[in-house]
Each structure stands twice: as structure tokens, then as C-alpha cells.
Amino acid sequence: MTSIALPSAVRLIEQPSGMSRLEISTPLASASVTLYGAQVAHFTPVGEDPVLFFSSESYCTPGKPMRGGAPVIFPWFGAHPTDSEKPAHGFARTRDWTLESATQKENGEVTLVLRLEPDAEALRLWPEGGSDWVLCHRIVIGKELTMELEVQNRGGSILAFEDALHTYFAISDIREIEVRGLESTEYLTVIEDAPRKRQPAEPIHFERETDRVYLSTAGQVEIVDAARTIAIRKEGAASVIVWNPWTEKAARLADLGDDEWPGMVCVETGNVRDNGIRLPSGGTHRSTTRISVQH
Ligand code: TA6
Numbered sequence: 001m002t003s004i005a006l007p008s009a010v011r012l013i014e015q016p017s018g019m020s021r022l023e024i025s026t027p028l029a030s031a032s033v034t035l036y037g038a039q040v041a042h043f044t045p046v047g048e049d050p051v052l053f054f055s056s057e058s059y060c061t062p063g064k065p066m067r068g069g070a071p072v073i074f075p076w077f078g079a080h081p082t083d084s085e086k087p088a089h090g091f092a093r094t095r096d097w098t099l100e101s102a103t104q105k106e107n108g109e110v111t112l113v114l115r116l117e118p119d120a121e122a123l124r125l126w127p128e129g130g131s132d133w134v135l136c137h138r139i140v141i142g143k144e145l146t147m148e149l150e151v152q153n154r155g156g157s158i159l160a161f162e163d164a165l166h167t168y169f170a171i172s173d174i175r176e177i178e179v180r181g182l183e184s185t186e187y188l189t190v191i192e193d194a195p196r197k198r199q200p201a202e203p204i205h206f207e208r209e210t211d212r213v214y215l216s217t218a219g220q221v222e223i224v225d226a227a228r229t230i231a232i233r234k235e236g237a238a239s240v241i242v243w244n245p246w247t248e249k250a251a252r253l254a255d256l257g258d259d260e261w262p263g264m265v266c267v268e269t270g271n272v273r274d275n276g277i278r279l280p281s282g283g284t285h286r287s288t289t290r291i292s293v294q295h
Contacts, residue, residue, distance in 0.1 A: 007104035010112075018062045022099070024141050026108040031141045032069075036062065038097040038114035038137040041069035043145045048293050051145070051230060053168040053264035057257045065093045067255040068168050070147060074116075074135055075126055075161035077241075077272035089166065091125050092116055092135060100136070109142035130155050144292040149270075151277070151285045159279040164241065164270025165289050167232075171225050173262045174244050178203040181221035181232075182240060188213040188273055206265070209246035213239055215274050221267055229294045232267055236287040238275035241268035 009026045024031040032042040044050045054068025071093040080086035097114040104110045116135040132155030140146035153159040180203045189212050223230040243266040250261035269289045271277050
């Protein structure tokens with residue numbers, strides 16, 4: 001599955017199902033990254049509870065997305081804009097990526113770089129993307145988790161895409177937490193009384209299914225839970241998507257346990273809808289998210 005020399009902190013666990021993953025264990029944190037989808041499935045700093053949620057009912061078979069960790073969304077967010085037959089949230093999360101490098105620093109920090117390049121299937125699903133793009137996911141596992149998506153446009157025309165990290169966070173109870181940092185920010189939604197609204201000048205509290213795309217926001221976002229605060233900082237990611245399915249939608253999701261929805265919240269970072277990217281020929285776009293735990 002890979003010919004890359006792995007540092008001692010990184011082990012390749014090959015699965016007959018094709019869902020090989022890298023297990024990382026250092027004095028700073030442990031983590032698990034699947035080559036399928038280049039997805040950070042688990043991240044736990046030493047001395048902390050797991051930071052990411054991963055559904056016990058998640059699919060773990062090629063061709064199906066995994067429900068948990070930080071799925072990589074590219075080149076479109078949500079349903080395909082014109083063809084409902086195409087996979088929701090694009091195809092990056094259901095493709096095998098190539099491990100380009102795995103390195104470890106003296107302080108224990110591990111950096112992985114995974115790469116996705118166009119193939120026939122990608123061209124079939126996304127003809128407008130052509131064959132001249134490269135998507136890299138650089139993952140740094142330390143006391144913090146850093147995930148950086150880099151898109152290179154090696155073609156001769158503008159490359160238009162959306163990208164996101166659809167990160168699932170482990171929380172005590174969605175009804176008890178609040179999300180700060182999006183006060184007074186405009187958001188899009190398809191499940192409220194208007195498609196375009198504005199967050200009041202107060203944190204987000206959760207009392208029902210919540211599915212919001214916050215636009216053009218640069219600041220830090222925080223998930224404030226009783227026992228800890230999870231801080232999410234970002235650069236090159238103008239959108240923040242906040243989602244919890246609540247009872248009825250959770251019951252419709254075969255890959256989410258009916259009783260799991262209170263223990264998760266998605267706070268996703270990327271560039272979607274009004275914030276979609278139009279990358280000029282020869283250009284590179286980087287979207288970086290840093291996740292840390294504070295007490
Ligand atoms: O996170 C926002 C969202 O687009 C929700 O509408 C919901 O569909 C969620 O993503 C999960 O999507 P998935 O395709 O992973 O089931």
C-alpha cells in the first residue's frame with residue numbers, strides 16, 4: 001500500500017477490506033488516518049479524551065463515506081449542484097489517496113502528506129475539473145491537530161471548486177454546549193424559515209436539528225463544553241458549517257446510532273457556496289485548520 005519509509009511513531013495497518021490506515025502514537029497524542037479518503041478518523045492528545053467523534057455504526061467499506069473524524073470534502077459541498085446521481089460532498093472522501101511522506105520531529109510531532117490526483121473516475125464525476133489539478137492533505141499530529149488542504153491548478157484555465165473538512169467533534173451533550181465565534185455572522189440554511197439569515201449577537205445553542213453554512217468568517221470558533229473547550233482556528237477557510245442531525249434525521253441515518261446524536265457536533269471549515277474558490281491557472285490554494293483542547 002505504501003513504499004514510504006515510516007517513522008517509528010507511525011504504523012501501517014493493512015486491511016483486506018482495502019481500508020488501510022496509519023496508526024500514530026507519540027508522547028504528544030495518538031491518531032488514526034485512513035489512506036481511504038485521507039481522513040483523520042481519531043485524534044486524542046495525551047491526557048485528554050478523544051477529540052473527534054466516530055460513529056459506532058459507520059460504514060467502513062470502499063465506496064461509502066465514513067461517519068466520523070474529519071472527512072475531506074472536495075470538489076463540491078453537499079449535493080452535486082446539478083446531478084443527484086453524483087456522490088454528496090464530492091468524491092475525495094471515497095477515493096484511495098497516496099501517502100507522499102511521513103516524518104517525525106524531535107518533539108514527537110508527526111507530519112503526513114497524502115495526495116489525490118485525477119483519474120478516469122474523477123474525470124467522469126467532475127469533467128469541468130479536467131486532469132490538471134492535485135489535492136494534497138497535510139496532517140500534523142501533535143498536542144494540536146493541524147489539517148491543511150492544498151489545491152494546485154496545473155491547467156490552463158480557472159479551477160472552480162468547494163472544499164471543506166467535515167469534522168465531527170466528541171462532546172458531552174449537544175443540549176449543554178455552545179459554539180462561540182460566529183456571533184452576528186450571516187448563514188445559509190435549508191431547514192429554517194429563510195435561506196439566508198444572521199446569527200444573533202450570541203453563541204449558538206442547540207434545541208433542534210441545526211444545519212448552517214456560516215459565510216465569510218475568519219475568527220476562531222470554540223466548542224464550549226462543561227469539561228473542556230475545543231478551539232478551532234483557520235486560515236484560508238472562509239466558511240464554517242455547523243451541523244447536528246437531532247432525533248429525526250439521526251434515525252434516518254443508517255450509519256449513525258439512534259442514541260449517538262447528542263454526543264457529536266460538526267463544526268466544519270472550508271470554502272463553500274458564496275465562499276467557493278476560483279483558482280487561476282498555475283495557482284495554489286491552502287485551507288488550514290488547527291484544533292486544540294483548552295481547559
Ligand atoms: O454538514 C452539513 C451536511 O451537508 C448536512 O446537510 C448533512 O447532510 C451532513 O452534511 C452529512 O452529510 P453526509 O453525506 O456525510 O451524510
